[in-house]
Amino acid sequence: MPVLVYTENAEGKFKKSTFEAVSYARAIADQNNTTLTAISIGDVNTTELAGLGKYGAEKVLNVSNGKLKNFINQAYAAVVAEAAKKVGAEVIVLSNSFSGRGLAPRIGVKLEAGVADGAVSLPDRSLGKFIVKKSAFSGKAFALVELTSANKVISLSPNSYKVVETGSTAAVEDFNPDVKASDLTTIIKEIVRSTDKVSLPDADIVVSGGRGLKGPENWGMVEELAGLLGAALACSKPVSDSGWRPHSEHVGQTGIAVSPNLYIAIGISGAIQHLAGVSSSKVIVVINKDADAPFFKVADYGIVGDAFDVVPKLIAAIKEYKASA
Amino acid sequence: MKILVCISNVPDTTTKITFSENNTQFNATGVQFILNPYDEIALARAIELTDGGNGSVTVINVGEVNTEPTIRKALAIGATDAVRINAKAHDAWFVAYQIAKYVKANPFDLILTGRESIDYNGTKVAAMIAELLDLPSVSIIKKLDIEGINITVEREIEGGKEVLTMPLPIVAGTAEGVAEPKIPNMRGIMSARAKPLTVIEPVEVKTFSEVVSYETPAPRGQVKLVPADDVGKLVVLLHEEARVI
Ligand SMILES: Cc1cc2nc3c(=O)[nH]c(=O)nc-3n(C[C@H](O)[C@H](O)[C@H](O)COP(=O)(O)OP(=O)(O)OC[C@H]3O[C@@H](n4cnc5c(N)ncnc54)[C@H](O)[C@@H]3O)c2cc1C
Ligand SMILES: Nc1ncnc2c1ncn2[C@@H]1O[C@H](COP(=O)(O)O)[C@@H](O)[C@H]1O
Numbered sequence: 001m002p003v004l005v006y007t008e009n010a011e012g013k014f015k016k017s018t019f020e021a022v023s024y025a026r027a028i029a030d031q032n033n034t035t036l037t038a039i040s041i042g043d044v045n046t047t048e049l050a051g052l053g054k055y056g057a058e059k060v061l062n063v064s065n066g067k068l069k070n071f072i073n074q075a076y077a078a079v080v081a082e083a084a085k086k087v088g089a090e091v092i093v094l095s096n097s098f099s100g101r102g103l104a105p106r107i108g109v110k111l112e113a114g115v116a117d118g119a120v121s122l123p124d125r126s127l128g129k130f131i132v133k134k135s136a137f138s139g140k141a142f143a144l145v146e147l148t149s150a151n152k153v154i155s156l157s158p159n160s161y162k163v164v165e166t167g168s169t170a171a172v173e174d175f176n177p178d179v180k181a182s183d184l185t186t187i188i189k190e191i192v193r194s195t196d197k198v199s200l201p202d203a204d205i206v207v208s209g210g211r212g213l214k215g216p217e218n219w220g221m222v223e224e225l226a227g228l229l230g231a232a233l234a235c236s237k238p239v240s241d242s243g244w245r246p247h248s249e250h251v252g253q254t255g256i257a258v259s260p261n262l263y264i265a266i267g268i269s270g271a272i273q274h275l276a277g278v279s280s281s282k283v284i285v286v287i288n289k290d291a292d293a294p295f296f297k298v299a300d301y302g303i304v305g306d307a308f309d310v311v312p313k314l315i316a317a318i319k320e321y322k323a324s325a
Numbered sequence: 326m327k328i329l330v331c332i333s334n335v336p337d338t339t340t341k342i343t344f345s346e347n348n349t350q351f352n353a354t355g356v357q358f359i360l361n362p363y364d365e366i367a368l369a370r371a372i373e374l375t376d377g378g379n380g381s382v383t384v385i386n387v388g389e390v391n392t393e394p395t396i397r398k399a400l401a402i403g404a405t406d407a408v409r410i411n412a413k414a415h416d417a418w419f420v421a422y423q424i425a426k427y428v429k430a431n432p433f434d435l436i437l438t439g440r441e442s443i444d445y446n447g448t449k450v451a452a453m454i455a456e457l458l459d460l461p462s463v464s465i466i467k468k469l470d471i472e473g474i475n476i477t478v479e480r481e482i483e484g485g486k487e488v489l490t491m492p493l494p495i496v497a498g499t500a501e502g503v504a505e506p507k508i509p510n511m512r513g514i515m516s517a518r519a520k521p522l523t524v525i526e527p528v529e530v531k532t533f534s535e536v537v538s539y540e541t542p543a544p545r546g547q548v549k550l551v552p553a554d555d556v557g558k559l560v561v562l563l564h565e566e567a568r569v570i
Contacts (some may be wrong), residue, residue, distance in 0.1 A: 015483070017483075073463075100482065102450075105417070105447075105449040108364070109456035115449060117449055129537075132460060138338070138443050141344075144538045148532070188489055190487050193486045199483040200337045205570070247467065253351075254363075260558065262567070296548050297548075301548065301559060301567070302550050310553055311554065314560070316556075317560045
């Protein structure tokens with residue numbers, strides 16, 4: 001069963017979550033001794049495309065069509081499904097990014113494929129089955145989902161599979177399927193991308209602030225800490241509800257779910273709805289002045305203390321560590 | 326303007342999640358079920374858009390009879406009428422297929438879902454309904470406005486946002502920001518009992534996925550506390566022990 005991976009780009013560049021998806025798709029292909037083809041849609045240059053070989057793609061189908069420059073899930077799903085038919089792919093992998101979540105279910109319907117959304121590990125193929133593990137109940141459990149259809153679509157949760165570099169280049173081939181006008185009725189009026197910041201769902205380290213920080217004027221130290229660590233900024237829901245921080249930084253059940261290597265929570269109590277979006281982080285550090293804050297129960301490391309005292313000290317300690325490293 | 330809002334019946338956000346029968350079944354004993362919080366947002370926006378008799382809001386649920394209290398709650402909040410497709414919600418594909426079948430026979434100008442159900446967190450139903458009906462879809466929207474026959478939505482992308490516009494009908498999944506959930510008032514609760522709730526039988530459909538079992542995440546070890554006057558020690562632990570910086 002050949003494997004096809006959809007490789008999402010942002011302004012012509014692939015991101016870490018795309019390399020994770022390719023590495024993951026490679027491993028699935030290897031489980032079955034089969035080929036891995038990638039498909040890219042949009043304006044991506046040949047060097048960038050061929051570079052997907054590094055992560056295990058043998059061939060890249062390049063769809064470069066003015067009408068498909070920007071993501072429209074309806075049209076992209078049609079193109080990916082066509083590509084799957086062309087290469088005879090039975091497993092289609094993509095990243096469970098915002099766009100991926102709008103795309104995977106549509107591809108699933110087109111190919112009569114079961115869709116495993118937000119996979120967190122490689123499929124279990126023992127006993128002739130195809131079982132994918134995904135997070136469920138808003139981070140409180142995992143569900144093991146068997147895909148029983150011949151075709152299968154898997155969207156990979158960002159930060160759950162390590163990028164693997166095998167070191168070759170991929171052959172790039174143009175692919176120009178017809179696109180129906182009725183798939184292109186969506187008009188993209190505006191794209192706003194803050195390129196200077198680390199994107200929250202992709203970040204390795206996240207520094208997050210809660211109501212304990214008292215007001216937006218106190219975020220300077222949080223930003224400094226994040227800057228030192230190359231981290232993305234996040235916040236609790238009341239913080240964004242009060243307009244202290246933008247909604248795009250709100251994590252938790254009703255916000256973004258993150259699973260970085262390191263999550264640092266400052267002045268956040270650890271309500272169950274907050275934990276729903278962060279509990280799959282690998283290491284959790286909590287800074288809170290209340291030793292009984294529920295967050296300490298799910299933390300790996302903690303400091304009981306006043307953020308206005310602890311955070312500046314932490315910044316100083318990291319600067320010192322960096323200087324000596 | 327005729328709006329359809331897809332609603333799901335889910336365990337309350339604060340529920341402790343446990344499983345039975347060798348971790349193959351969700352243990353619903355003693356669990357309080359609620360209207361999925363994102364569906365409350367969809368419903369609230371639908372009611373705003375049809376305010377003052379400018380259309381109707383139908384809520385639809387694929388579920389067994391035990392979901393009716395949640396359906397009645399949606400009627401109490403302000404939906405015009407309700408449909409229940411009498412079947413256990415096997416998976417997103419099954420749900421989407423049943424709803425798409427219903428919509429083919431009963432067209433709507435706009436179909437709203439929540440961005441995800443808080444139990445299975447699939448973010449799949451909206452896009453699947455749209456694909457089955459050959460309509461545009463946007464799975465996670467933060468804003469929704471209608472002008473004439475066009476709809477404009479704002480969707481989140483990594484590190485930013487996108488504004489999209491397209492002709493109705495479409496299917497969209499609502500997230501925080503689209504509307505504030507509404508709380509039913511006494512009059513709503515009284516009138517909900519009299520509003521129509523139609524029960525229809527499901528159509529046959531092949532299924533493509535099965536939940537085999539569940540796992541609960543391994544508990545984290547005891548938290549290691551570092552004294553507030555020795556912050557440098559935290560940096561050492563993160564570097565040498567946790568190896569994350
Ligand atoms: C349906 C639903 C969905 C929700 N979704 C989300 C969600 O997605 N994300 C989310 O975050 N919340 C969500 N919530 C809200 C959630 O229940 C909590 O209310 C919220 O997470 C609390 O935010 P907080 O920890 O910043 O504030 P608080 O609970 O007020 O906690 C502030 C913490 O700061 C500490 N503190 C105070 N001063 C200092 C200081 N000087 N130094 C150090 N620590 C200090 C306090 O001890 C306290 O623990 C949701 C709620 C509901 C009902
Ligand atoms: N059983 C159901 N009946 C009706 N609508 C549903 C059902 N399950 C899910 N939905 C809708 O689909 C949305 C997304 O669900 P999911 O794809 O499971 O995350 C929910 O917010 C609901 O609006």
